[in-house]
Amino acid sequence: MLNRRTVVGAVALALLSLPAAAQDWQASYPEITLGAIPVENATGTTDRYAPLAAYLTRALGVPVKLRVANDYAAVIEGQRAGNIQIAFYGPASFARAVMTGVGIEPIANQRHSTGASGYHSVIYVLASSPYRTIEDLKGKNLALVDPNSTSGNQAPRFFLHKAGHDVDSFFGRTVYAGSHENAVLALVQGTADAAANLWNSEDDTVVTRMATKGMLRTADGTPLTQRDFRIVFKSDFLPEGPFAMLDALPADLKQRIRDAFLALPKADKAAFDRLSDGKDLELTPVTAKDYQPIIEMLRFNDTQRRRS
Structure with a gap:
């Protein structure tokens, strides 16, 4: 039969054992x-x-x-x-x-x-550009992110292939920008006609975060917002x-x-x-x-x- 002394003793023993257990892994992972x-x-x-x-x-x-x-x-x-x-x-x-x-x-x-615990891959163009569909980008330059990026490489390749477009032969040139931000900047600076990126919602994208930080401006210094970008392709939902x-x-x-x-x-x-x-x-x-x-x-x- 348990009494107060037994319970208190058991708790004390458990507490005493915790530092020793912690020290076991802390010795290997200081x-x-x-x-x-x-x-x-x-x-x-x-x-x-x-x-x-x-x-x-x-x-x-x-x-x-x-x-x-x-x-x-x-x-x-x-x-x-x-x-x-x-x-x-x-x-x-x-x-x-x-x-x-x-x-x-x-x-x-x-x-x-x-x-949702997930997002979409999108391909952006500038809203001021003549490009309105993915087909308009045939032979144009695409900024990807990284070979191991989901929204910035793997998903565009997969879903564009399903839509009948092989990325390497459809676009005139593809480049890896190195980060999602750099891909957007390549589009803004004109070194790419389109950029692959991630999209959570209209008010939660790499573009909205860059705009908040003041990173997106035209050559004459005009600030850009999400409205200055057009989505011409959106993937299925990704985890x-x-x-x-x-x-x-x-x-x-x-x-x-x-x-x-x-x-x-x-x-x-x-x-x-x-x-x-x-x-x-x-x-x-x-x-x-x-x-x-x-x-x-x-x-x-x-x-x-x-x-x-």
Whole structure:
């Protein structure tokens, strides 16, 4: 029969055991690295993810260092080498990591103000241009983002192929801009006739975020807004990219990481809002199964590339 003394003793023993358990994984991981793909330029990505790293430092009890990758592949390879323990991926870069044997577990992804945990790939042209349909862009120049970007490469290739257009033969020239922001800037500066990008909703896109930061201006200095861009192609719905962690991490550390992410929206609302400029509602748990359609999309694109 349990009495108060027994219960108190049991709780005390449990509490005493917690520091020892923490020390077990802290000895192997005295510092943790959080990697992020370059959706924005390096400064913008740092500003967006630094509050999350600070929050995770407090939640995990060890320093969490932010590493802003030069490209999407750097995050994949950093996790393959075990140098990046936690990372933010796009869905295609996560799928590529899984397909190439990187041992990772998805944790959660962001649910947007629309209520959806996902987005679309779009192809923009300037509203002032003569281009009104995707067919108008035949032989023109397209700015893509990165080979491992979902909205900026893999989804346009997949869905345009379904529409009867092979990206490499349909467009006169394709270039990888390196980030979503750089692809938009290539369009604004006239080095590309169109740009692939991501689209959450009318008031939540890379374009709206760049406009808020004052990054979009014409040659004479006139500021641009979302209305100055026309969408000529939109993909089917895509799952939002996940935060993911190495599956080789100790079980108690993984649980602590998972709990920290799911608690983030309420535990540190400012850090959570910084990730999306306050456009997201929460973080929702995800599994590898949620990204199986993206794996199939990449396999299809890989097959088409080998045939060309």
